Amino acid sequence: MIRHIVTFTLAADSVEQRAEQAAFITRELLSLVGVIDDVESMQVVTDVNVTPGNAHVALIADYADHAALDRYQVHPDHVRVSGSIRPLLASRVAIDFEV
Known part of the structure; x- marks a missing residue:
């Protein structure tokens, strides 16, 4: 099994704006579960x-x-979700590693 971990640092200056963007990123990424069969599990967390x-x-x-x-x-x-997230970063x- 391969674990794929990606960390994102947001470009927004305010805590409030980063919280909104983090919620958007979470929704976008989790929307891929059940759509892309190769995803065995996915979790999105915030600091x-x-x-x-x-x-x-x-x-x-x-x-x-x-x-x-x-x-x-x-x-x-x-690719679509990545494109929607990229401008916020x-x-x-x-890092990808075997579990």
Whole structure:
């Protein structure tokens, strides 16, 4: 199994705006569950302490293998969601590992 973790740092200046954007990102990403068969599990979390320097949102998702993750990455619905999220970001960092 491959675990895919992505952290997002939002570009918005205010805590309120970041909270709205984090909720939007959460809805968008979770909308992929049940649409893209290769997603075995998905969780989206936000930084509860609003700690300076921390990422604001994280995606934690599991896939059967590397091929399943590769299919997810190019799936049209994932590409659409990624495109809707990208303009909100200051940075994005990911790691994929075997569980």
